Amino acid sequence: MLDDRFDDQLRDxxxxxxxxxETPRDEIWDRIVAARTDRADESEKAVxxxxxxxxxxLAAGIAALLGLGVELGRLTVHTPQPVAxxxxxxxxxxxxxxxxxxxxxxxxxxxxxxxxxxxxxVRQDGGGNERLASxxxxxxxASNRLLLDSPAAKDARTRALLQxxxxxxAEIAQLSPQPRSRDLELIKEGLDQGGVIxxxxxxxxxxxxxxxxxx
Amino acid sequence: xxxxxxxVRIHDLTLRRRVDDKELIAxxxxxxxxxxxxxxxxxxxxxxxxxxxxxxxxDRAKDYTQETFIRAFSRLADFRGEAALSTWLGSIAISxxxxxxxxxxRMRDREVALDEAPQMGRLSVEAEPDLKTRLAxxxxxxxxxxxxxxxxxxxxxxxxxxxASSLGVHPGTSKAQLFRARARLREALADFAKD
Numbered sequence: 001m002l003d004d005r006f007d008d009q010l011r012d013x014x015x016x017x018x019x020x021x022e023t024p025r026d027e028i029w030d031r032i033v034a035a036r037t038d039r040a041d042e043s044e045k046a047v048x049x050x051x052x053x054x055x056x057x058l059a060a061g062i063a064a065l066l067g068l069g070v071e072l073g074r075l076t077v078h079t080p081q082p083v084a085x086x087x088x089x090x091x092x093x094x095x096x097x098x099x100x101x102x103x104x105x106x107x108x109x110x111x112x113x114x115x116x117x118x119x120x121x122v123r124q125d126g127g128g129n130e131r132l133a134s135x136x137x138x139x140x141x142a143s144n145r146l147l148l149d150s151p152a153a154k155d156a157r158t159r160a161l162l163q164x165x166x167x168x169x170a171e172i173a174q175l176s177p178q179p180r181s182r183d184l185e186l187i188k189e190g191l192d193q194g195g196v197i198x199x200x201x202x203x204x205x206x207x208x209x210x211x212x213x214x215x
Numbered sequence: 216x217x218x219x220x221x222x223v224r225i226h227d228l229t230l231r232r233r234v235d236d237k238e239l240i241a242x243x244x245x246x247x248x249x250x251x252x253x254x255x256x257x258x259x260x261x262x263x264x265x266x267x268x269x270x271x272x273x274d275r276a277k278d279y280t281q282e283t284f285i286r287a288f289s290r291l292a293d294f295r296g297e298a299a300l301s302t303w304l305g306s307i308a309i310s311x312x313x314x315x316x317x318x319x320x321r322m323r324d325r326e327v328a329l330d331e332a333p334q335m336g337r338l339s340v341e342a343e344p345d346l347k348t349r350l351a352x353x354x355x356x357x358x359x360x361x362x363x364x365x366x367x368x369x370x371x372x373x374x375x376x377x378x379a380s381s382l383g384v385h386p387g388t389s390k391a392q393l394f395r396a397r398a399r400l401r402e403a404l405a406d407f408a409k410d
Contacts, residue, residue, distance in 0.1 A: 007401075009346070010401070013350045014354070014370050016351075017366070018268045023263040025255075031281045032281050035285055036285060
């Protein structure tokens with residue numbers, strides 16, 4: 001009985017929990033329209049970047065096939081009884097894994113360079129060209145989301161890194177053209193505390209990114 | 216008698232709304248932008264209220280509402296009409312809000328761990344707040360699943376069937392979670408219960 005009365009009191013008091021203001025309908029609608037236009041552009045860019053990666057993936061595939069061929073040759077020499085192997089069934093996952101590995105390394109390399117430059121610009125002059133930084137972050141965010149949904153994210157460490165990277169990129173992508181210095185400072189702190197840049201450096205092997213050493 | 220008439224009226228309204236939703240969805244899928252806006256207008260308040268209750272922050276509530284409708288429009292062709300559109304939107308909204316809040320918490324934990332750890336203990340020695348403030352703190356402290364069910368049922372008035380459909384659980388699970396959520400709140404506010 002006492003419980004019932006208290007439950008009623010609870011329900012009454014709970015109605016004020018995070019009481020919402022009036023819905024800013026038009027503002028949210030405008031944002032939806034703008035975001036959908038942005039995302040349509042992003043997916044177009046992502047398709048273009050997939051097209052860009054396709055020759056690299058093909059090259060990686062050929063390299064992996066050659067490597068696998070050599071390995072199979074070695075196995076045949078050492079094994080007295082030749083074993084029948086269905087080449088396509090064995091090779092496809094390896095080829096695909098190599099292609100995703102290459103795309104991931106390239107992406108992480110680009111993200112590392114971008115974040116290093118971004119952090120340096122915040123340190124030196126409290127930021128500069130936020131519009132450009134935001135646009136670059138959006139492009140990287142699109143590739144990042146593609147990779148998160150791909151087999152490249154099966155590896156737990158890579159997945160965690162891509163997820164943390166997504167958070168940082170999303171924050172930079174949402175920067176207004178004239179951000180408050182506190183916003184920039186928070187992003188920089190996030191970068192420093194999460195160790196995203198150092199984890200990117202560890203994940204990208206020396207020479208892994210085509211632009212490595214530019215800094 | 217009046218009660219029965221109200222129930223019939225609500226039932227009629229619900230049916231009419233379902234028919235309206237069906238027509239609107241068909242028009243949205245045909246590419247009619249004005250139908251998108253009408254569909255948005257018909258459901259935005261309920262979505263916004265829910266995500267605001269969960270987030271407690273205007274900017275985040277706007278973000279989550281925006282994301283809910285973007286996802287809904289992009290997946291509208293997959294909506295099979297088994298549940299009401301409002302329930303389907305609620306399921307997207309609650310998932311967007313819970314995921315968003317998890318990310319916020321992860322970032323906040325990192326900041327708190329490094330910057331504010333020594334100050335945390337001070338909160339508990341502040342002046343005793345009133346029931347509503349204490350309740351808000353206790354609700355904030357509930358695990359995500361309990362909080363979602365409590366907010367949807369006791370605060371926003373969703374039925375257990377709607378909650379179950381939105382959260383992808385059995386209605387019995389929703390009832391059990393509500394029971395446990397209330398028990399936790401009673402426990403957290405035990406001193407008020409005695410008064």
